[in-house]
Ligand SMILES: NC(=O)c1ccc[n+]([C@@H]2O[C@H](COP(=O)([O-])OP(=O)(O)OC[C@H]3O[C@@H](n4cnc5c(N)ncnc54)[C@H](O)[C@@H]3O)[C@@H](O)[C@H]2O)c1
């Protein structure tokens with residue numbers, strides 16, 4: 001089968017590998033669509049993310065969907081021809097965090113496209129059937145692939161305990177921020193204010209349903225939030241940019257007794273923050289890491305039309321042009337690039 005592998009920063013090589021056989025409990029999936037994630041771009045540009053270093057050729061891509069081509073022994077819930085989306089992390093199932101149900105925090109998780117684990121820019125992937133989810137006819141594999149970033153957003157909305165009528169500030173209008181806005185609205189948020197530093201991203205966020213937007217490179221976030229909430233502060237802040245200035249400003253933007261959830265990953269290891277304000281305002285200040293138990297809900301949101309992931313996709317290109325697709329995905333206006341695998 002054809003694969004595309006990152007051999008060094010900025011270099012993809014098209015290679016032939018043996019098609020995998022599904023082991024007992026696995027399905028073999030003919031991959032049709034893979035979204036390009038910011039972490040794929042980071043590995044492509046830098047060959048590493050923190051301690052995860054690409055030392056051997058690595059197949060990137062973890063936002064994937066396709067068609068079941070074969071099933072391994074013991075798999076009864078799928079049959080060839082079924083369309084599925086793949087949850088990219090398979091946890092150990094045995095550690096304390098897995099036993100507690102927090103499997104997204106498993107230290108031994110095998111996560112697609114995270115060295116040394118390969119991802120989905122390949123014609124076929126053999127994957128644990130327990131981490132595959134059937135797509136109904138009304139949900140395409142192109143949309144189904146984006147159950148992954150939608151899952152990140154659903155988990156954030158849950159961590160934030162978004163309640164009916166809440167005012168929510170989402171910092172960052174990349175794919176994660178866009179989908180967080182959608183997940184917050186689906187959870188009942190009354191208003192969603194979106195901040196960014198790129199005007200075209202804010203225009204996209206407004207088209208996508210943001211109640212209001214603020215360009216924090218040009219306007220004061222505090223003034224905008226005050227105006228938006230009559231000086232109270234928002235109920236929930238979701239930090240989805242990873243920008244240090246944005247992380248710091250969360251504490252000012254949220255109301256007393258409100259909730260801040262950071263999903264963005266900063267370039268810095270440490271960011272000074274007003275800890276006394278966190279205490280004085282009695283904030284719930286949390287992180288959100290990947291997702292757990294979100295895929296069924298992601299598929300359901302797409303099936304019901306409660307979330308439209310198509311609107312964040314800027315382009316679709318074939319896997320045979322993966323370098324061009326990655327170069328295009330780095331353009332500042334682009335929110336999400338999609339790769340078509342196979343015919
Ligand atoms: N915690 C997790 O599980 C998880 C999962 C996926 C992504 N992430 C992280 O979430 C963040 C968002 O992911 P993405 O793919 O949408 O990234 P992205 O880079 O596409 O989007 C970030 C957006 O933030 C904007 N931005 C920059 N400075 C800003 C500022 N000061 N205020 C407001 N917005 C600002 C950028 O213009 C951009 O539109 C990244 O840091 C990513 O690493 C975390």
Ligand SMILES: C[C@@H](O)[C@H](N)C(=O)O
Nearest residue numbers: 037039114149152290
């Ligand atoms: C969760 C996933 O989208 C993220 N890029 C990660 O590797 O953790």
